[in-house]
Amino acid sequence: MSIRVGILGYGNLGRGVEASIAQNPDMELKAVFTRRNPEDLKIATESASVYHVDDAMKMKDEIDVMIICGGSATDLPHQTPHFAQFFNVIDSFDTHANIPTHFENVDKVAKKAGTVGIISCGWDPGMFSLNRLYAGCILPQGTDYTFWGRGVSQGHSDAVRRIEGVLDARQYTIPVEAALEAVRDGKNPELTTREKHTREVFVVAAEGADIAKIEKEIKEMPNYFSDYDTTVHFIDAETMKKDHAGLPHGGFVIRTGETKDGNKHLIEYRLQLDSNPEFTGSVLVAYARAAYKMAQEGMSGAKTVFDIAPAYLSPLSGEELRAHML
């Protein structure tokens, strides 16, 4: 029997999760839950149903894991603990400062309900965190660096869109090649924000808008742009649609360390992703399998990628993994 999955929230991430489920023969998308009118929502999976999110509890016995695809700012802090009462749940909560509180909230509910609740799963937090942990444990005398990009930051794109005269915008975060090379060479550079990443912005301006003023406002925007070297390009809506429709992303986690007699070591983990939401969705689906398997073994409570033995992610048995993957 396959693992029956629910998706709660059908934005970019929800659709990415749906695509990934279709690639995993041991999993089945049972239903999508939405805050919109369910009848208006067309999903890609013909065999799955669409329900209003308020009807989720009615599907309690039909769903093994609920993948919660809401936003970290306002949705997940409430949704994940709430639905952990009824389902094994997993989310991609990424507000780093609030992870401890979110973990506690989910843990309390999940332990009481006997469910598993995986939080903060994706690539950062997620696979990048894992690689920082593994590398740091192996090379305790070392330094690690995380670089993001080249990729679209939706938060920065949104910030530019709020500027007067801007019709559409796309912001790319780009790691500085020279900084990457200095890190890889084991030089342990102390890097300022400006030295690690640059930002590149593509803007569709309204007709007659003050282009110079928009560019200045972007470059001087505190927190988002003022600490970075930013390049701004004005393009037409057609070009935006043609060249910037995707949501690529990626990055690097690099740790360099020494053991003895100056012997240096480098551990580098790199992601290059055509679609950030589809990759994040794929990570969520692998860990949804883990949530199911752990719950089957009687575990409960909140978990992060740190707490989950890698074998739980795989559809293969321990014997198969040892024979073919080790």
Next chain:
Amino acid sequence: MSIRVGILGYGNLGRGVEASIAQNPDMELKAVFTRRNPEDLKIATESASVYHVDDAMKMKDEIDVMIICGGSATDLPHQTPHFAQFFNVIDSFDTHANIPTHFENVDKVAKKAGTVGIISCGWDPGMFSLNRLYAGCILPQGTDYTFWGRGVSQGHSDAVRRIEGVLDARQYTIPVEAALEAVRDGKNPELTTREKHTREVFVVAAEGADIAKIEKEIKEMPNYFSDYDTTVHFIDAETMKKDHAGLPHGGFVIRTGETKDGNKHLIEYRLQLDSNPEFTGSVLVAYARAAYKMAQEGMSGAKTVFDIAPAYLSPLSGEELRAHML
């Protein structure tokens, strides 16, 4: 109180383990066990004792984890199950075809004794296996490739040393850059052995030896060299000592996969190591901590890197990891 560690076997790997323990404040090297005369063995750690391997059992209550640093061919198949009767143990068994049997042998003993026995730990098998597993679970529709090098293969170096007229030899395995690039570009190339790696050999020949004959014998040696493009350099003993004393190694695990609509993703894990035994030793020490923590929680039996939640490798608590590493 620190985790008390024993090292069984004091070759390159044992010394690498010793160096790593010195970098981990929560761990302490208690004793080294050797098959040599203990009085003849000088170790780097002044506070640790040296015993004959036959006296290991006397230290049963003084050692929390025994790191077994023997060879995979003849030592580990006997040593690891044997010592799992008395200690939590960990080894770097790397004869891939015999891993299932070795696992069963250790599992039986360790379960009965209530100890934890981690096998096949290092970077391949070990960190490379982990990365193949994680990447394969995230991108089920994809292909993965492992490249080794640039690094010294001790097995190949030994094979060359057995040729008549060879006084010393060092063999480097080198990944083919064009193959690496084709993989990174997502071209899913089908690569023959010859297309993935080349081999470079440095030889010190005896005076008057038949250089041409040695080179021919190397290049035509079945299994070791005949399937590869091999370059042979003859050097003097001085140059060998000066330029080839180290044991560098490393490599790449790359998986490329697709999600939907042709969206491609690349996951790359790369190691570049000045000292293979010191890095392998560092991995063993991090997992020795895991063995100790798992045994403290009442777990027992054989484990591989697949079975061990990443948090066990760290000296930090779950709270600290979530607050600072996620």
